[in-house]
Amino acid sequence: MSIITLTSDFGNLDYRVSAVKGKILSLNPEVNIIDITHEIQAYNLVQTSYIVRNAYKHFPKGTIHIVSVDSFYHKSRRNILYKADGSYFLAADNGLLSLIFFDIKPEAIYEITLNNRFDDVINFTSTDIFVPAAVHLANGGLPEVIGRKIKNVKELLFPKPVYNENEKMIIGEVMYIDNFGNIISNISKDFFETAGKGHENFTIKFRNLSLSKIFSSHTEVVSDWNRETEFHGQSAAIFNDSQLLELTIYKGSKKNGARSLFGLNVGGNIYIEFS
Numbered sequence: 001m002s003i004i005t006l007t008s009d010f011g012n013l014d015y016r017v018s019a020v021k022g023k024i025l026s027l028n029p030e031v032n033i034i035d036i037t038h039e040i041q042a043y044n045l046v047q048t049s050y051i052v053r054n055a056y057k058h059f060p061k062g063t064i065h066i067v068s069v070d071s072f073y074h075k076s077r078r079n080i081l082y083k084a085d086g087s088y089f090l091a092a093d094n095g096l097l098s099l100i101f102f103d104i105k106p107e108a109i110y111e112i113t114l115n116n117r118f119d120d121v122i123n124f125t126s127t128d129i130f131v132p133a134a135v136h137l138a139n140g141g142l143p144e145v146i147g148r149k150i151k152n153v154k155e156l157l158f159p160k161p162v163y164n165e166n167e168k169m170i171i172g173e174v175m176y177i178d179n180f181g182n183i184i185s186n187i188s189k190d191f192f193e194t195a196g197k198g199h200e201n202f203t204i205k206f207r208n209l210s211l212s213k214i215f216s217s218h219t220e221v222v223s224d225w226n227r228e229t230e231f232h233g234q235s236a237a238i239f240n241d242s243q244l245l246e247l248t249i250y251k252g253s254k255k256n257g258a259r260s261l262f263g264l265n266v267g268g269n270i271y272i273e274f275s
Contacts, residue, residue: 002138003032003059007052008068008126009040016126020068023127027135034059043070045156046266049099050176050184052089054242056100061086064134068126070094079129081110081147088137090130095156102158110147161187163195170195170272172245174264180248181257185270187245192272199274204237206247206270207263211237214245235261245270 004024010016017038024031036055040048048069056065064087071079071092078093084106091097097106112133122128133146161172172187192214196202204211215238235258240246247258247270259265 001030001032002028003034003063004134004138005034005036005056005059005063005065006038006068007036007040007048007055007065008038009042009044009048009070010038010068012038016124019124020066020126020131023131024135027132028138031135031138036065040069045070045094045096045099046159047176048096049102049158050242053100056085056087056089059087062088064088064137065090066126066130066134067091067096068130069096071125071130073122073125073128078153079112079125080150080153081112081133081143082106083108083110083143088134088143090133092125093154095154098153098155099158108143109150109153110143111150112147114146159186161185161191163191168199168274172270172272174266174268174270175244177259177266181259182240182249183247183258183262183264183270184240184242185245185247187270187272189239189243189245192239192245196272196274201275203273203275204245204247204270205273206268209235209262211235211247213237214239218248218250245272 006020008017021033024033037051048067052067067089080091080093080097082089082097084101085104089097112129114132136146137143159173159175161170163170170187170192172185174183175186176184178184215236217238234250236248236250238246238248247262249258249261
């Protein structure tokens with residue numbers, strides 16, 4: 001059974017998500033439809049890239065991913081199909097797919113052309129373009145039938161941390177805040193270890209706070225503190241499942257998590273000083 005996943009900034013109140021699912025099932029009632037999320041902040045491509053990048057890897061190869069973020073139809077904007085890492089990704093040519101695959105070269109890129117006749121009326125990109133293309137692929141169709149190969153697409157630069165050699169300091173930034181209020185930075189474990197080679201100590205600084213230890217997981221935090229009830233609300237830094245530096249409050253939430261207590265928002269700076 002073919003799998004089509006859906007990611008969007010539509011929310012769950014309006015009709016749009018149901019319309020997309022209905023159109024898929026009207027074309028192929030056997031398709032397995034999986035929601036990744038529909039709670040992306042409107043037009044937020046960096047947030048989308050983080051979520052999709054960390055979700056798609058757990059799906060079987062050949063899965064078809066419709067990513068409807070900043071996807072409303074513009075006559076002058078292309079809609080594209082990436083064949084990458086063994087699966088298919090459909091999105092507007094807005095730079096999103098270049099963010100998801102900033103370190104992976106796609107096997108092929110296509111401009112979706114199945115609705116390019118002058119008499120076609122496009123009311124809703126997801127149902128009128130993405131769904132027919134996705135179902136075509138789910139039915140075993142070739143991408144060349146619904147699109148033409150292209151080389152150049154819109155590219156966005158993924159925000160990267162920098163290392164200041166003179167100051168012996170990494171300068172990173174907040175790229176994502178999750179449902180528990182945890183703050184995820186763009187500082188990877190590999191970058192941290194490379195920059196910190198030869199230094200015994202470090203201090204993570206953000207606003208007027210600091211931490212001097214990084215745990216490898218949330219469970220390691222609990223083990224280190226021994227008794228979880230005593231340490232409810234304590235702050236910590238970890239390398240999360242994506243091997244990115246994360247600032248967290250133990251058993252925090254949106255209301256009392258790291259974001260609210262540390263006062264950091266997306267784009268805010270995080271510094272690591274070595275000594």
